Amino acid sequence: MSVQTLTRQWASASDGMALEDPRLFRQLAYVNGCWVHGEAGREEAVFDPATGERLGQVPWLESTQIDTAIAAADEAQREWRKLRADQRGELLDAWYDLIRAHKQDLAMLMTREQGKSLDDARGEVEYGASFVHWFAEEGSRAFGETIPSHIPNAALGTVREPIGVAALITPWNFPLAMITRKAAAALAAGCTVLVKPAGETPFSALALAELAERAGIPAGVFSVITGEAAEVSKQLCDDPRVAGLSFTGSTRVGRLLLSQCADSVKRVSLELGGNAPFIVGPDMDPEEAARAAVDAKFQTSGQDCLAANRILVHDSLYEDFLSHFVRLMKQLKVGNGLVSGIDMGPLIHRDAVAKAQTIVDDAVEQGARLIHGDQSMAPGPNFFMPVLLADVTPNMRAWREETFSPVAGVTAWHDEEEVIAMANDTEYGLAAYVYTHDIRRVWQLMRGLRFGMVSVNSVKMTGAPIPFGGVKQSGLGREGGRQGLEEYLDIKYYCLGGMESASGS
Numbered sequence: 001m002s003v004q005t006l007t008r009q010w011a012s013a014s015d016g017m018a019l020e021d022p023r024l025f026r027q028l029a030y031v032n033g034c035w036v037h038g039e040a041g042r043e044e045a046v047f048d049p050a051t052g053e054r055l056g057q058v059p060w061l062e063s064t065q066i067d068t069a070i071a072a073a074d075e076a077q078r079e080w081r082k083l084r085a086d087q088r089g090e091l092l093d094a095w096y097d098l099i100r101a102h103k104q105d106l107a108m109l110m111t112r113e114q115g116k117s118l119d120d121a122r123g124e125v126e127y128g129a130s131f132v133h134w135f136a137e138e139g140s141r142a143f144g145e146t147i148p149s150h151i152p153n154a155a156l157g158t159v160r161e162p163i164g165v166a167a168l169i170t171p172w173n174f175p176l177a178m179i180t181r182k183a184a185a186a187l188a189a190g191c192t193v194l195v196k197p198a199g200e201t202p203f204s205a206l207a208l209a210e211l212a213e214r215a216g217i218p219a220g221v222f223s224v225i226t227g228e229a230a231e232v233s234k235q236l237c238d239d240p241r242v243a244g245l246s247f248t249g250s251t252r253v254g255r256l257l258l259s260q261c262a263d264s265v266k267r268v269s270l271e272l273g274g275n276a277p278f279i280v281g282p283d284m285d286p287e288e289a290a291r292a293a294v295d296a297k298f299q300t301s302g303q304d305c306l307a308a309n310r311i312l313v314h315d316s317l318y319e320d321f322l323s324h325f326v327r328l329m330k331q332l333k334v335g336n337g338l339v340s341g342i343d344m345g346p347l348i349h350r351d352a353v354a355k356a357q358t359i360v361d362d363a364v365e366q367g368a369r370l371i372h373g374d375q376s377m378a379p380g381p382n383f384f385m386p387v388l389l390a391d392v393t394p395n396m397r398a399w400r401e402e403t404f405s406p407v408a409g410v411t412a413w414h415d416e417e418e419v420i421a422m423a424n425d426t427e428y429g430l431a432a433y434v435y436t437h438d439i440r441r442v443w444q445l446m447r448g449l450r451f452g453m454v455s456v457n458s459v460k461m462t463g464a465p466i467p468f469g470g471v472k473q474s475g476l477g478r479e480g481g482r483q484g485l486e487e488y489l490d491i492k493y494y495c496l497g498g499m500e501s502a503s504g505s
């Protein structure tokens with residue numbers, strides 16, 4: 001099916017997105033249980049990156065409206081924190097059931113606003129839902145501890161308490177899962193949340209709000225604020241009623257928000273950019289390694305914080321690896337994510353395409369070999385065909401920056417000390433991949449790599465039970481796993497004096 005046919009097929013999208021349940025397509029913000037317009041009439045249009053079609057718009061809330069949202073979250077938190085963890089868990093599980101029941105519609109909204117293939121979007125809905133289910137149960141494990149007392153006749157211990165209102169600011173590349181990974185943990189812990197989705201992809205967030213309302217999550221507990229990004233974020237960071245900020249996005253914006261949270265000394269959790277090395281050892285079958293590297297590079301068209309950004313291949317199999325890689329990448333189907341069989345959708349917008357091209361040009365000018373990548377084949381202005389660059393070096397942007405595009409850069413290495421130094425030669429430290437079956441080398445690389453996550457012989461590494469997060473300038477804190485709950489809990493120490501039966505022991 002051509003892009004033109006698809007554009008016609010979806011011409012009525014703004015009349016309701018052609019969803020089974022049209023009420024999931026919301027074009028208003030959701031504050032304190034109400035769907036609201038912006039008081040000053042400011043709006044932001046949302047476009048389908050595959051076709052350029054305008055899908056709809058969302059309001060920009062004004063400062064007074066954001067203030068109302070914060071006040072409502074603060075008020076709602078007083079009751080929400082009093083619920084037992086299993087009561088909050090029941091509401092989260094009702095939300096989980098609804099998210100899964102509406103998987104197809106949520107995937108359709110996501111493909112239309114983000115561009116990823118429908119299969120990938122369905123996968124993200126399942127992935128996003130899994131956090132809700134996982135934290136629905138994990139909330140019951142917010143354990144405190146008893147402390148053997150050093151004070152005579154005192155009983156000492158800790159209890160865990162929700163931090164309060166949490167602001168959640170999320171990116172466009174995973175418009176649903178990046179919200180649920182934060183919100184489910186926060187809500188399970190007893191916090192209320194204010195979600196600020198990316199302007200490019202607000203509809204997934206608003207559909208989640210509609211389902212949260214249907215699940216019975218009380219007004220003020222889960223709100224979605226749409227608005228001008230810098231304004232909304234600054235107000236959330238400045239306001240002392242907001243106890244915590246959890247941000248996923250670029251390192252550039254993460255640094256800014258961290259500084260904005262300083263005055264009110266918030267709990268800050270940052271999931272920032274990555275520049276993942278993908279290391280292939282000399283014992284690997286080059287075809288098996290190339291297959292894994294293609295998977296790790298091109299998912300979500302390379303717009304993934306976990307995307308393999310620097311592929312480091314042992315020199316003994318370098319050329320073989322490149323020929324398998326190029327053969328496999330040529331098989332990737334690029335097009336509108338609504339068409340079945342598509343592997344790679346568009347990039348999010350024209351600027352991302354321009355950035356990808358400048359990264360390729362910079363590498364070629366500095367001596368990289370352009371082995372494959374013909375942009376004249378791109379099916380539309382927001383598409384970027386996969387590119388393979390060989391002999392990438394540390395001075396090139398393809399090495400230093402998170403390309404966030406389907407540009408694969410490959411470099412040869414010879415010994416392990418060298419490849420560890422090469423892999424660590426970045427300000428980022430989110431995830432790294434290691435492909436080798438030599439157990440000694442696995443251990444040496446796993447321990448030597450300065451990354452928050454190391455995946456050995458597996459492209460898939462994420463999921464609800466794992467502590468997702470980075471070191472260095474890839475972030476602070478962890479999401480998912482029992483550690484994900486900690487981000488939304490304070491430790492309260494208690495000392496009960498005059499308890500004679502407790503003794504000092």
Ligand SMILES: NC(=O)c1ccc[n+]([C@@H]2O[C@H](COP(=O)([O-])OP(=O)(O)OC[C@H]3O[C@@H](n4cnc5c(N)ncnc54)[C@H](O)[C@@H]3O)[C@@H](O)[C@H]2O)c1
Nearest residue numbers: 170171172197198229230233249250253271272273274305
């Ligand atoms: N570590 C992770 O878990 C993870 C996951 C997904 C994406 N990411 C990272 O996110 C980045 C891509 O996402 P993006 O382009 O949406 O990031 P971004 O930093 O541009 O935007 C993220 C969020 O911040 C808001 N924002 C943008 N500019 C702002 C400003 N000046 N002030 C306040 N808020 C602002 C955006 O509206 C959006 O909601 C990549 O670097 C990627 O690696 C990281």
Ligand SMILES: N[C@@H](CC=O)C(=O)O
Nearest residue numbers: 173174304305306462
């Ligand atoms: N793929 C990541 C999101 C990063 O962009 C994840 O699994 O959470």
